Amino acid sequence: MIKRTSQDIRRLNRFEVLRRFYAGSDAVSRQDLAAATGLSFATVANLTSELLEAEVLVEAGHEDSSGGRPRALLAVNADRGALIGVDIAETAVHAELFDLALEVRHSVERPLPPGDVRPADVVERLADCVEELLRVSGVPRARVLGVGVSVPGVVEHEGGVSSFSPYWSWHEVPLRALLDERLRLPLRLDNPLRASTVAELWFGAGREADDLVVLTLRAGVGAGIAIGGQLYRGFTNSAGEWGHTCLAIDGRLCTCGNRGCVEAYVSTRGIAQTWRELAPDDTRASGPDDAATVAALARAADERDPTAIEVINRTGRHLGAAMANLVNLLNPRVVVLGNQVVDLLGERLLSATYEAVTRHALPLPRRAASLRRSAVPHNAVTRGAAAFALEGFLDDRDVFGPVSRMRQPRERRDAKRTGPAVAEGGLRLEG
Amino acid sequence: MIKRTSQDIRRLNRFEVLRRFYAGSDAVSRQDLAAATGLSFATVANLTSELLEAEVLVEAGHEDSSGGRPRALLAVNADRGALIGVDIAETAVHAELFDLALEVRHSVERPLPPGDVRPADVVERLADCVEELLRVSGVPRARVLGVGVSVPGVVEHEGGVSSFSPYWSWHEVPLRALLDERLRLPLRLDNPLRASTVAELWFGAGREADDLVVLTLRAGVGAGIAIGGQLYRGFTNSAGEWGHTCLAIDGRLCTCGNRGCVEAYVSTRGIAQTWRELAPDDTRASGPDDAATVAALARAADERDPTAIEVINRTGRHLGAAMANLVNLLNPRVVVLGNQVVDLLGERLLSATYEAVTRHALPLPRRAASLRRSAVPHNAVTRGAAAFALEGFLDDRDVFGPVSRMRQPRERRDAKRTGPAVAEGGLRLEG
Numbered sequence: 100m101i102k103r104t105s106q107d108i109r110r111l112n113r114f115e116v117l118r119r120f121y122a123g124s125d126a127v128s129r130q131d132l133a134a135a136t137g138l139s140f141a142t143v144a145n146l147t148s149e150l151l152e153a154e155v156l157v158e159a160g161h162e163d164s165s166g167g168r169p170r171a172l173l174a175v176n177a178d179r180g181a182l183i184g185v186d187i188a189e190t191a192v193h194a195e196l197f198d199l200a201l202e203v204r205h206s207v208e209r210p211l212p213p214g215d216v217r218p219a220d221v222v223e224r225l226a227d228c229v230e231e232l233l234r235v236s237g238v239p240r241a242r243v244l245g246v247g248v249s250v251p252g253v254v255e256h257e258g259g260v261s262s263f264s265p266y267w268s269w270h271e272v273p274l275r276a277l278l279d280e281r282l283r284l285p286l287r288l289d290n291p292l293r294a295s296t297v298a299e300l301w302f303g304a305g306r307e308a309d310d311l312v313v314l315t316l317r318a319g320v321g322a323g324i325a326i327g328g329q330l331y332r333g334f335t336n337s338a339g340e341w342g343h344t345c346l347a348i349d350g351r352l353c354t355c356g357n358r359g360c361v362e363a364y365v366s367t368r369g370i371a372q373t374w375r376e377l378a379p380d381d382t383r384a385s386g387p388d389d390a391a392t393v394a395a396l397a398r399a400a401d402e403r404d405p406t407a408i409e410v411i412n413r414t415g416r417h418l419g420a421a422m423a424n425l426v427n428l429l430n431p432r433v434v435v436l437g438n439q440v441v442d443l444l445g446e447r448l449l450s451a452t453y454e455a456v457t458r459h460a461l462p463l464p465r466r467a468a469s470l471r472r473s474a475v476p477h478n479a480v481t482r483g484a485a486a487f488a489l490e491g492f493l494d495d496r497d498v499f500g501p502v503s504r505m506r507q508p509r510e511r512r513d514a515k516r517t518g519p520a521v522a523e524g525g526l527r528l529e530g
Numbered sequence: 531m532i533k534r535t536s537q538d539i540r541r542l543n544r545f546e547v548l549r550r551f552y553a554g555s556d557a558v559s560r561q562d563l564a565a566a567t568g569l570s571f572a573t574v575a576n577l578t579s580e581l582l583e584a585e586v587l588v589e590a591g592h593e594d595s596s597g598g599r600p601r602a603l604l605a606v607n608a609d610r611g612a613l614i615g616v617d618i619a620e621t622a623v624h625a626e627l628f629d630l631a632l633e634v635r636h637s638v639e640r641p642l643p644p645g646d647v648r649p650a651d652v653v654e655r656l657a658d659c660v661e662e663l664l665r666v667s668g669v670p671r672a673r674v675l676g677v678g679v680s681v682p683g684v685v686e687h688e689g690g691v692s693s694f695s696p697y698w699s700w701h702e703v704p705l706r707a708l709l710d711e712r713l714r715l716p717l718r719l720d721n722p723l724r725a726s727t728v729a730e731l732w733f734g735a736g737r738e739a740d741d742l743v744v745l746t747l748r749a750g751v752g753a754g755i756a757i758g759g760q761l762y763r764g765f766t767n768s769a770g771e772w773g774h775t776c777l778a779i780d781g782r783l784c785t786c787g788n789r790g791c792v793e794a795y796v797s798t799r800g801i802a803q804t805w806r807e808l809a810p811d812d813t814r815a816s817g818p819d820d821a822a823t824v825a826a827l828a829r830a831a832d833e834r835d836p837t838a839i840e841v842i843n844r845t846g847r848h849l850g851a852a853m854a855n856l857v858n859l860l861n862p863r864v865v866v867l868g869n870q871v872v873d874l875l876g877e878r879l880l881s882a883t884y885e886a887v888t889r890h891a892l893p894l895p896r897r898a899a900s901l902r903r904s905a906v907p908h909n910a911v912t913r914g915a916a917a918f919a920l921e922g923f924l925d926d927r928d929v930f931g932p933v934s935r936m937r938q939p940r941e942r943r944d945a946k947r948t949g950p951a952v953a954e955g956g957l958r959l960e961g
Contacts, residue, residue, distance in 0.1 A: 430769040
């Protein structure tokens with residue numbers, strides 16, 4: 100059953116409006132917001148009034164409108180508070196402190212030991228990162244609006260349990276409980292697929308297109324899916340496990356226990372394995388970790404090592420066929436390629452990949468899809484994790500919504516409202 | 531950019547409300563509709579008032595509500611007009627005439643010649659079917675609210691061009707123009723994947739679940755995708771080409787020109803090929819057409835022919851791995867298996883398939899997904915095509931919407947309106 104309550108729609112619209120401030124120019128008029136979102140002016144006026152009241156937006160002067168009254172401009176109140184985005188990757192924990200305009204203020208990193216890492220080790224390093232960010236930035240703990248954490252694998256959205264990790268033998272780890280106890284800050288937990296996809300929606304290809312597939316290619320491989328401008332999570336928040344779709348039935352063994360998965364061929368581990376299979380005696384193919392091996396592969400290809408070039412071509416052929424599967428199944432407008440593997444292997448991998456996509460995709464969805472590299476500045480995963488933290492803050496019923504409205508003294512509610520008259524009992528939504 | 535205009539939302543909501551009448555009991559109160567859709571009572575009252583005005587709904591007595599006033603019941607006005615649903619399949623054109631309650635009133639069928647069929651032949655038989663349905667039903671042409679046509683392959687939604695067909699060498703056929711000229715009736719054109727998915731949403735698993743994947747398994751193979759209770763079409767209406775996703779890189783040649791596609795293994799053609807490969811001397815494996823061969827395979831397996839059983843097991847293994855790809859990528863709530871291949875091979879195929887899905891899907895999305903056979907009564911494709919025709923009628927701005935409202939005499943508008951007071955210039959929508 101579809102249950103779109105007016106509360107859900109208000110929350111989505113609040114998010115849609117705020118997203119416009121991150122997508123382009125700093126200061127935006129209500130008229131521009133209405134044009135960009137398709138919402139009515141009255142709805143935009145109500146939503147911006149809420150956001151002004153919560154001090155998320157501030158007035159930012161006026162712009163001349165041709166002939167008419169000057170239009171009031173609004174901007175994000177960057178100093179309203181801080182957001183922290185954390186990327187738990189295979190070899191290190193990366194953490195960044197953002198202002199509310201989602202500009203990076205400070206970055207820190209703590210390496211993780213090689214091999215099997217315990218959840219407690221990760222929690223400890225993550226907490227260290229947060230403490231250091233607060234110390235160097237001078238931001239008091241009470242000004243942190245939220246912490247977003249990206250953890251690899253399948254993450255149950257509500258429970259915050261990491262059910263499966265591609266790097267470590269984690270099963271049913273109650274990560275949310277562990278982090279809640281240690282951090283005592285508002286927390287959002289999700290995986291890098293979804294964090295990069297939200298970053299892409301807000302700061303990358305999503306500024307022009309609503310239907311995106313965002314590929315993550317590092318030790319873990321997956322696809323974030325955005326439909327109609329919204330992140331698609333699936334029924335239990337595990338959509339996007341493209342890395343564990345079968346491309347070669349009876350093929351190479353994957354870390355998940357199955358055979359022939361996409362990840363077994365195009366992850367850093369898979370690429371290193373292809374190199375070792377083609378050049379069993381080449382010591383460069385057995386680096387200290389898979390990312391280092393792939394970096395060595397890129398250097399070998401630059402030196403015209405024919406085996407290295409063949410490894411990249413084979414990887415591109417698998418990657419292209421697997422991308423064509425997404426194109427044929429989902430008919431997206433944009434497919435974004437990002438992360439480590441693309442950064443390391445660059446144009447050489449991309450041209451082999453494009454060639455294979457073109458061969459494997461059906462003509463109609465192929466013509467519709469634009470393939471591009473991620474244009475998100477800096478680390479898409481920490482940025483997306485910070486966007487999740489912001490989403491948590493915007494969902495907060497103590498800050499927004501009818502509950503807080505009733506708890507506030509009447510004078511404050513009326514004094515600050517700048518939008519049109521509102522019916523009793525809550526905002527009235529249009530469209 | 532997300533552009534959800536209030537007109538779009540009104541159209542979607544009108545559809546959502548009407549769907550409830552097909553999902554369960556015949557007569558429904560406005561209170562039940564509000565509870566089932568999550569829309570406010572005021573919105574439901576406005577939408578039902580529009581539908582009553584257009585005579586799509588009628589008053590149908592009252593029900594006692596515990597303690598309160600008796601609630602008015604509404605029902606679909608079955609005799610408001612007829613809808614025709616057409617399924618262009620490999621060997622025949624099937625057409626059915628439905629009343630507005632989407633009950634089948636009459637069915638006809640015209641066989642197609644074997645081999646490569648010309649678009650003109652299909653158009654001719656389809657027009658014959660429509661004429662015969664009108665003749666036997668006695669429904670005058672003017673009472674036909676729309677014709678929905680399902681044509682195999684990739685169909686451009688707006689242009690009505692069949693870009694690609696799995697049976698015949700059709701490319702860029704302007705089917706809409708050909709049919710418009712011949713039928714002169716309101717027309718909706720789409721493919722069997724999407725027709726079965728809409729039928730499933732309205733009459734099958736969609737009555738309980740919003741996120742569905744509906745598999746079509748006959749000469750063509752594909753997956754219809756429903757997200758949030760809505761058919762997902764992709765950017766250019768070609769989403770769902772699961773049959774042309776690669777399951778076995780470098781594998782068997784497919785009709786699309788690629789290798790290793792799902793369709794090459796699990797379509798009627800693919801299954802017949804597997805049988806011929808395993809039993810090159812068995813004449814039963816080379817029947818007059820692929821569907822007949824698969825029917826013969828089912829009989830051979832019933833007679834405990836070990837090769838026939840092995841063919842079905844191999845098919846199930848491929849089908850299960852390909853279904854697990856959908857489960858891992860989309861994390862649906864329900865996967866519906868339907869159509870010819872499942873009807874012919876039944877439980878024997880399903881148990882081999884379930885075993886393979888269980889092995890290939892990741893634990894979390896596997897636990898979330900329920901796999902079931904289609905429960906849509908009769909032919910899901912003609913029924914879905916008729917639902918598309920109904921959708922076309924509901925979109926008709928001469929019947930609904932502000933344009934017609936302004937053209938109607940004022941007295942009629944006011945006399946029939948039963949909902950709450952409405953602002954000038956159109957209905958006011960609430961979330």
